[in-house]
Amino acid sequence: MTSAISIQGLEKTYGNGFTALKGINLEVREGDFFALLGPNGAGKSTTIGILSSLVNKSAGKVTVFGHDIDTDLMAAKRCIGVVPQEFNFSQFEKTMDILVNQAGYYGIPLREAKARSEKYLKRLGLWDKRDVPSRMLSGGMKRRLMIARALIHEPRLLILDEPTAGVDIEIRRSMWQFLQDINAQGITIVLTTHYLEEAEQLCKHIAIIDQGKIIYNTSMRKLLKELHVETFLLDCRETLATAPVLSSYACALVDEHTLEVQIDKAQGMNSLFAELAAQGIEVLSLRNKSNRLEELFLMLVDENAEKGVAL
Amino acid sequence: MNHWRSGWVAFVTILSKEIRRFTRIWPQTLLPPGITMAMYFVIFGNLIGSRIGEMDGFAYIDYIVPGLIMMSVITNSYSNVVSSFFSTKFQRSIEELMVAPVSPHVILLGYTFGGVARGLAVGLIVTLMSLFFTRLPVAHIWLTISVVFLTALVFALGGFINAVYAKSFDDISIVPTFVLTPLTYLGGVFYSINMLPEFWQNVSLANPILHMVNAFRYGFLGVSDIQIGVALLLMVIFTAVLYGYSYWLLVRGIGMRQ
Numbered sequence: 001m002t003s004a005i006s007i008q009g010l011e012k013t014y015g016n017g018f019t020a021l022k023g024i025n026l027e028v029r030e031g032d033f034f035a036l037l038g039p040n041g042a043g044k045s046t047t048i049g050i051l052s053s054l055v056n057k058s059a060g061k062v063t064v065f066g067h068d069i070d071t072d073l074m075a076a077k078r079c080i081g082v083v084p085q086e087f088n089f090s091q092f093e094k095t096m097d098i099l100v101n102q103a104g105y106y107g108i109p110l111r112e113a114k115a116r117s118e119k120y121l122k123r124l125g126l127w128d129k130r131d132v133p134s135r136m137l138s139g140g141m142k143r144r145l146m147i148a149r150a151l152i153h154e155p156r157l158l159i160l161d162e163p164t165a166g167v168d169i170e171i172r173r174s175m176w177q178f179l180q181d182i183n184a185q186g187i188t189i190v191l192t193t194h195y196l197e198e199a200e201q202l203c204k205h206i207a208i209i210d211q212g213k214i215i216y217n218t219s220m221r222k223l224l225k226e227l228h229v230e231t232f233l234l235d236c237r238e239t240l241a242t243a244p245v246l247s248s249y250a251c252a253l254v255d256e257h258t259l260e261v262q263i264d265k266a267q268g269m270n271s272l273f274a275e276l277a278a279q280g281i282e283v284l285s286l287r288n289k290s291n292r293l294e295e296l297f298l299m300l301v302d303e304n305a306e307k308g309v310a311l
Numbered sequence: 312m313n314h315w316r317s318g319w320v321a322f323v324t325i326l327s328k329e330i331r332r333f334t335r336i337w338p339q340t341l342l343p344p345g346i347t348m349a350m351y352f353v354i355f356g357n358l359i360g361s362r363i364g365e366m367d368g369f370a371y372i373d374y375i376v377p378g379l380i381m382m383s384v385i386t387n388s389y390s391n392v393v394s395s396f397f398s399t400k401f402q403r404s405i406e407e408l409m410v411a412p413v414s415p416h417v418i419l420l421g422y423t424f425g426g427v428a429r430g431l432a433v434g435l436i437v438t439l440m441s442l443f444f445t446r447l448p449v450a451h452i453w454l455t456i457s458v459v460f461l462t463a464l465v466f467a468l469g470g471f472i473n474a475v476y477a478k479s480f481d482d483i484s485i486v487p488t489f490v491l492t493p494l495t496y497l498g499g500v501f502y503s504i505n506m507l508p509e510f511w512q513n514v515s516l517a518n519p520i521l522h523m524v525n526a527f528r529y530g531f532l533g534v535s536d537i538q539i540g541v542a543l544l545l546m547v548i549f550t551a552v553l554y555g556y557s558y559w560l561l562v563r564g565i566g567m568r569q
Contacts, residue, residue: 014569052410055569074412082410088403097328104324105411107317149407 002066004030004079004157004188005051010060012046012212020046022212023060028205030065030156033183034190035199035220038209039301044192045085047209048161052082065156078106081150085161087142091135095126095145098134099152106153113152120148124178140171147175157188164198176202196297200224208297210304231289234259237282244279246272260289321413322421329425333391333432340391340429341436344383348437351379352444355501367503367534373448376441377528378500381462383437385495385520386487388430388463392422392470393483400474405567415561419471419554426467427460434459447531454539455530461546462523466491468553475557475566494520499528504536519545 005028012021020043028034038044049055050062053073062069067076089098096117103113121127124144129137137145143163150158160179164172172195179202183189193199199206199220206223208216216223236257243253249272250262259281263269276283333340356372366374399405408418441447449455469486477483498520504512515521516537526542529535535542560566 049569053568054406054409056564074414077410077412080410082406084406086403088406090399090402090404101324101328102407102411105321105408105413107320107412109320153411 002030003063004028004032004065005190006061006063007047008061010047010050010062011058012043012050012055013058020212021050021058021060024209024212024214026207026214026217028188028190030188031183031186032188032190032205033179033203034188035203035206036190036192036209037196037199037206037297038192042209043212044209045161048082048084048159048190048192051159052080052084053077078153079156081153081155081158083143083146083150083158083160083163085165087146089134089142089145089149092133094131094133095137096121096130098145099149102149103152108153116152116154117148120151124148125174140167143167144171144175147178151182155187157190158182159190161192162194163191164193164195172198208300210301213304215304216300229262229264231260231262232286233289234261234276234286235284236276237284238280240281244276244281246275249275317412318414318417321411321417322424325408325418325421326424326428329391329395329422330428332395333425333429340387341433344387344433345436345440348379348383349440349443351375352441356444367505367532369532369534370445372445373532374503374528375501376445376447377531378498378524380434380437380441381459381520381524381527382495382500384430384434384459384463385466385491385523387433388426389466389470389473389491390487391429392426392467393474393477393487395425396422396471396474397477397480397483400477400567401480409564409567415558419557419561422471423464423467423554423557426470427463430463430467431459434463449531450533451530455527457543458523458526458530458546461543461550462527465523465546465549465553468550468557471557472553472560475560477566491520494518495524497521498524499536500524519549522546 005026007024007026010021010024010026011019013019020041024043024047026047036044036047046055050057051064051069053069064076065079067073067079069076093101096114099117099120100110100113103116104110108116117130118127121130124147126137126141126144126148129141134142134145143166147160147163150160158179163179164175167175176198179189179191189202191199191203203220205219206216207214233254236259239256240253240259241256243251243259245251246261248267252260254260261272263272273283352372355375360371360375363371365371396405399408438447473483473486497515498518499515504515504521507515522537522542522545525535525537526539526546529539
């Protein structure tokens, strides 16, 4: 299988001296659904900016489906559709015109441009808004408009920078379904997101970027396997003054009716309930303290920060 | 896809978007210059002009009409590009073009021809308005058309460069207010430089707008303060230099790409 994206030794230092990327290497396979995660300022948007020609790189080599962005930029651009983090369309133009114009920039003749605009506006539930100026759309509609615009030239690679930021849960889930559908049709997708649940649900591979370096790059399945410990919150019937002492679980009192317990994957939960029952504590319900991926993400970023301090 | 065909479609897309923009907001773009110039024709042409008498052998209103048309063309071709391209940057919709496989030549030609289109549209409106006040002779039709087109092109390119460097809306009004307007008023729109002392005649020759206005007036009336060949050469040189510089700015992504 060929590489959709191949990045080697990519560096970026901005005019103010800030180094956003410190020589990253990354491969994204064709057909993949790839998550690029990282804390704010880690270098995610800079990487996407370089891929989409909005940011000049300082060093390194980037190819998109084999097209080097230094020597074959136009061919590389034809392969990519970009959904940026911020709304970046004219607020005064009508929804339909935005798509028709974007198709025109890719050299698609007017008749074909109108047909494709209709197709994608319908697929993204915006057809009845086709004559509405874009500023009149809701936040979720604007996000969907940017996805439709990115797909208008039918790219092989779709890059989405925080596509569901500020979108309600219902629209977010319908967007997930849409993205999974187009990925199943063969479009490679690269996603950055702050919703780690989103990455866990959608993505096959994941890279974590921090302080301008890739600190982790593996398959989602493998990554989640490496997570041994999960933290649960237990809601208890009794009023608790202190956390109970448990033989093989780390336990802390959150409030007088809630316990926080860390459970290793190998341990199981039966003995936990047995120990609590033996101490007269009845558990009414339990829930994950945080998303599994979130815990791993925080752990990796913390480790990287410690290394940075040690250096 | 054929490279040229693709480029042509992109060019037509940008140009038609630009034309739709200034026609959609015609009360801001097409109407005001028509009304302003009608005031000039009434006040400077008829009321004051009738007391001034002839200039270079023509009634004063006939003498100033070409200059006033040119003033509208200059202002509108410049302001169309500077405001449209800066708004595109400001709203970040420039990114739509930057991510697409559009050649910098196509972007530049699309925006500048948009400016030329507005300049010529306003020039035509002002010319039609002038016919209510005088019967305008046309001595050299092709020269007139060439000069107005080249002038619109030069100032559309100037507007593009201004928009690239502009960081705020204030920056797009500084050049029109403090550079273009004074140069236009001192560019022989209302008077012949032969009326000035020799020193100021020579200073005036350094004003490129003087050459444009006089070449345009020559196209209508057949009289000029300057050599037409020099004026045309200057316009071609300005076009080439400004185009080259604008292209370089686009390729480097100055003011657009980090």
